[in-house]
Amino acid sequence: EIEGVIVGYADLQESGLIDHFFCHHDYQGKGVARCLMEHVLKVGKSRGITKYCSEVSITARPFYEKFGFKVVKEQAIEVRGQKLQNFVMEKFS
Known part of the structure; x- marks a missing residue:
């Protein structure tokens, strides 16, 4: 949150799944997603998680790769009737 505006959020599950990783478009390229x-x-x-995974869009893939994530599966998903390509990515720590 910056000056009362939610600029990003993420949900880390106990399984290591990073879900709903989001950065507001007005704050992209400003280090918010990195932080x-x-x-x-x-x-x-701190929770003892050693394996992280996420389903990542084509545009988010390079960002995740910067943090050491690797593609383990390429897949096609359907969102509101549209077929999209995304990637299952994993990182071990």
Whole structure:
């Protein structure tokens, strides 16, 4: 949150699944997502999580790769009647 505006959020499950990772478009490219991912990984470490995974869009893939995530599966999903390509990515710590 910056000046009362929610600029990003993420949900880290006990299984290591990073779900709903989001950065507001007005704050992309300003380090918000990086700080959020660093926080998620720090929280995961404190919880003893050693394997992280997420379903990642084509545009988010390079961001996750910067944090050491690797593609383990490429898949097609359907969202509101549209077929989209995404990736299951994993990281071990």
